[in-house]
Amino acid sequence: MSRFGKTWLKHSTTARFVLLYLGLSLVGTIPVLFFIYQQTESIIAQGYQSTVADRTAILLGEYRVGGSRELEREVKERSSGVLAHGILLLVDRDGRKLAGNIEAWPPSLDGDPWREMLLYRDGHNAPERFGLTTRRLPSGERLLIGVVVDDRGPMREALLLAMIGALILAVPIGVLGSLVLVRFMNSRVNEFAEVAARIAAGDLTRRVETKGTNDPFDRLGASLNAMLTRIEALVEELRLVTDALAHDLLSPLTRIRAFMEKVAEQPTDELRERARDAISEEIEGMRRMIAGTLEISRAEAGMGRENFTRFDLGALLRDLCEMYQPLAEEHHISIAVDDPRPRPYFGNRELIGQAVSNLVDNALKHGGATIRIGADESNSAVRLWIADNGPGIPADRREEAVRKYRRLDPARGTDGSGVGLALVRAVANLHCGELRLEDNAPGLRVLIILPRDAVQAPGPRGGLSGADGAG
Amino acid sequence: MSRKILVVEDDATTADYIAKGLVENGYVVDRAADGRDGLFHAVDGSYGAVILDRMLPGMDGLAVLAAIRAADVDTPVIILSALGSTDERVKGLKAGSDDYLVKPFAFSELLARLEVLQRRVSVHGEPVVTTLSCGDLTMDLLSHRVERAGTRIELQPREFRLLEFLLRNRDHVVTRTMMLEEVWDYHFDPGTNVIDVHISRLRKKIDESGEAPLLHTVRGVGYMLSEAA
Numbered sequence: 001m002s003r004f005g006k007t008w009l010k011h012s013t014t015a016r017f018v019l020l021y022l023g024l025s026l027v028g029t030i031p032v033l034f035f036i037y038q039q040t041e042s043i044i045a046q047g048y049q050s051t052v053a054d055r056t057a058i059l060l061g062e063y064r065v066g067g068s069r070e071l072e073r074e075v076k077e078r079s080s081g082v083l084a085h086g087i088l089l090l091v092d093r094d095g096r097k098l099a100g101n102i103e104a105w106p107p108s109l110d111g112d113p114w115r116e117m118l119l120y121r122d123g124h125n126a127p128e129r130f131g132l133t134t135r136r137l138p139s140g141e142r143l144l145i146g147v148v149v150d151d152r153g154p155m156r157e158a159l160l161l162a163m164i165g166a167l168i169l170a171v172p173i174g175v176l177g178s179l180v181l182v183r184f185m186n187s188r189v190n191e192f193a194e195v196a197a198r199i200a201a202g203d204l205t206r207r208v209e210t211k212g213t214n215d216p217f218d219r220l221g222a223s224l225n226a227m228l229t230r231i232e233a234l235v236e237e238l239r240l241v242t243d244a245l246a247h248d249l250l251s252p253l254t255r256i257r258a259f260m261e262k263v264a265e266q267p268t269d270e271l272r273e274r275a276r277d278a279i280s281e282e283i284e285g286m287r288r289m290i291a292g293t294l295e296i297s298r299a300e301a302g303m304g305r306e307n308f309t310r311f312d313l314g315a316l317l318r319d320l321c322e323m324y325q326p327l328a329e330e331h332h333i334s335i336a337v338d339d340p341r342p343r344p345y346f347g348n349r350e351l352i353g354q355a356v357s358n359l360v361d362n363a364l365k366h367g368g369a370t371i372r373i374g375a376d377e378s379n380s381a382v383r384l385w386i387a388d389n390g391p392g393i394p395a396d397r398r399e400e401a402v403r404k405y406r407r408l409d410p411a412r413g414t415d416g417s418g419v420g421l422a423l424v425r426a427v428a429n430l431h432c433g434e435l436r437l438e439d440n441a442p443g444l445r446v447l448i449i450l451p452r453d454a455v456q457a458p459g460p461r462g463g464l465s466g467a468d469g470a471g
Numbered sequence: 472m473s474r475k476i477l478v479v480e481d482d483a484t485t486a487d488y489i490a491k492g493l494v495e496n497g498y499v500v501d502r503a504a505d506g507r508d509g510l511f512h513a514v515d516g517s518y519g520a521v522i523l524d525r526m527l528p529g530m531d532g533l534a535v536l537a538a539i540r541a542a543d544v545d546t547p548v549i550i551l552s553a554l555g556s557t558d559e560r561v562k563g564l565k566a567g568s569d570d571y572l573v574k575p576f577a578f579s580e581l582l583a584r585l586e587v588l589q590r591r592v593s594v595h596g597e598p599v600v601t602t603l604s605c606g607d608l609t610m611d612l613l614s615h616r617v618e619r620a621g622t623r624i625e626l627q628p629r630e631f632r633l634l635e636f637l638l639r640n641r642d643h644v645v646t647r648t649m650m651l652e653e654v655w656d657y658h659f660d661p662g663t664n665v666i667d668v669h670i671s672r673l674r675k676k677i678d679e680s681g682e683a684p685l686l687h688t689v690r691g692v693g694y695m696l697s698e699a700a
Contacts, residue, residue, distance in 0.1 A: 295557070319655060326668040327664070348558075350557035350558075354557065
């Protein structure tokens with residue numbers, strides 16, 4: 001309990017919850033008890049009133065039969081005997097006492113249907129509380145009839161005691177109930193907190209255990225897990241990117257330093273010139289990689305939509321085909337556009353151009369003897385593809401191929417910035433589109449799907465969908 | 472055309488590098504190290520061109536450019552920027568610059584672009600040219616006829632535009648990116664030596680007849696069409 005007491009104080013939310021629960025149960029109990037008290041009181045009061053009314057009726061009956069004299073006799077008899085459980089008083093029209101067991105007519109009293117007041121009974125030293133009523137008789141006398149109401153004291157006490165008892169019971173039940181509830185919630189929250197703490201400490205593989213009950217905690221856990229999976233993937237990617245970027249930037253720097261040292265050792269003009277060319281080339285390569293990386297981040301962040309224009313995608317494909325034609329011929333590769341009709345599209349011309357150029361460049365480097373560029377369109381989207389008949393990429397390695405800085409074959413990694421396909425995907429995403437790598441049987445077919453109404457909605461982040469074996 | 476160039480660049484090393492190169496090439500250079508100072512100089516209007524860094528203390532390069540244009544000064548402006556994405560280029564060009572060069576750049580690239588700009592300004596208002604030539608190579612812009620020493624040369628449309636661009640910048644270096652921008656109208660980086668292959672094809676056609684070569688490679692920079700070797 002002491003451990004619990006400490007945490008109870010420490011976790012002010014828990015404390016507040018318990019207090020709230022307690023408060024609510026009191027707020028619920030007290031009015032009920034008050035209502036019961038009120039009802040009981042009024043029932044008791046009605047009892048007194050009906051006693052007085054009965055006695056009044058009897059005395060008035062005597063009066064009707066026997067007149068004032070009979071009434072006076074009756075009052076005298078009743079007020080002196082055992083009957084004197086209450087009070088009776090009869091006075092004449094001038095207020096003088098005729099009969100009864102109290103001293104005199106209370107001055108403030110006249111014609112009330114029901115009053116409660118303190119009065120002295122004959123032979124009693126202490127005042128008692130009476131409930132009473134008065135009547136003026138047709139012959140001028142006045143009659144007072146009352147009963148002791150003090151005897152409801154013990155009743156009240158019993159009632160109050162019962163109520164206090166109920167309250168005293170309500171408090172521990174409330175506290176206990178709320179503690180059980182808080183404990184249950186704490187245990188669930190603790191599971192989450194523990195996972196979060198592990199993750200904060202660097203273990204991104206931890207997940208919240210879901211019980212499949214679909215209760216709010218389960219749903220929270222499921223969405224938390226989904227978020228964690230995404231974060232883990234992003235962090236992993238960031239780590240890869242950082243490592244690869246560091247490697248790819250440090251290697252040229254190392255080579256540049258080597259060139260400089262070589263020149264410092266043998267400062268001949270010829271070597272100087274060669275070093276200059278080599279260093280420019282290294283710097284150009286680094287510049288290209290950084291530029292590519294920035295371009296990807298921008299596209300991934302959705303920047304570049306402000307430069308969307310209407311342009312002809314078909315013309316862009318023809319341009320690029322023509323641009324790469326001489327280079328392809330030099331490598332004895334045939335390159336052609338399949339269906340070179342105009343295809344108006346609203347998007348970022350430069351970035352789509354860059355993407356297609358990356359793909360053609362890739363196909364030239366890694367593909368076979370034929371490259372086909374093509375496009376078709378529907379009402380909702382334009383599809384571009386660049387297909388080669390080279391070795392292709394196995395289905396299980398396609399996702400990897402699209403990642404930044406992932407060169408599938410290290411031997412190929414000597415040229416190219418390693419951001420090619422990643423940039424293509426980022427450009428497709430910028431247009432709310434999709435990049436697919438497919439089997440061209442043989443070879444690789446890269447498909448870019450560009451929805452027509454990409455501009456208004458930022459839309460879903462279309463990823464890579466591995467369409468295995470499709471061609 | 473004024474040979475006076477204003478260099479607005481806050482990085483002293485880069486500014487020195489540019490200024491030294493320009494002076495060596497016969498330009499007079501004024502320097503400003505921040506945007507306000509640069510704007511103050513530029514609106515004077517006596518410069519042949521302004522080389523403007525994009526990120527400056529005090530006043531952003533694009534803001535300076537906007538202010539220059541707002542003051543009705545149409546001095547050609549080349550923006551230098553580390554922001555190299557195609558979008559940033561487009562933004563710079565839209566803001567009223569005449570060219571956009573991404574850092575890190577080779578001085579030769581800057582010089583080549585500067586000279587193209589200078590010529591563009593100086594031919595402004597001259598009668599429309601219908602023939603271009605370099606030595607015994609002639610190009611008729613109306614009939615699209617190209618001849619070398621009286622022999623007709625057949626060119627593809629793109630080759631024609633490439634040669635036209637080289638001819639218009641005769642005796643001046645043009646870089647690969649300049650050709651990509653002018654001839655293909657793309658600002659992205661095609662990566663491989665795409666342009667070089669186009670040039671070598673063009674070279675085969677115009678320089679094949681064993682006469683003195685006209686199309687020269689300028690190492691590490693680009694190409695130049697010139698009679699001089």
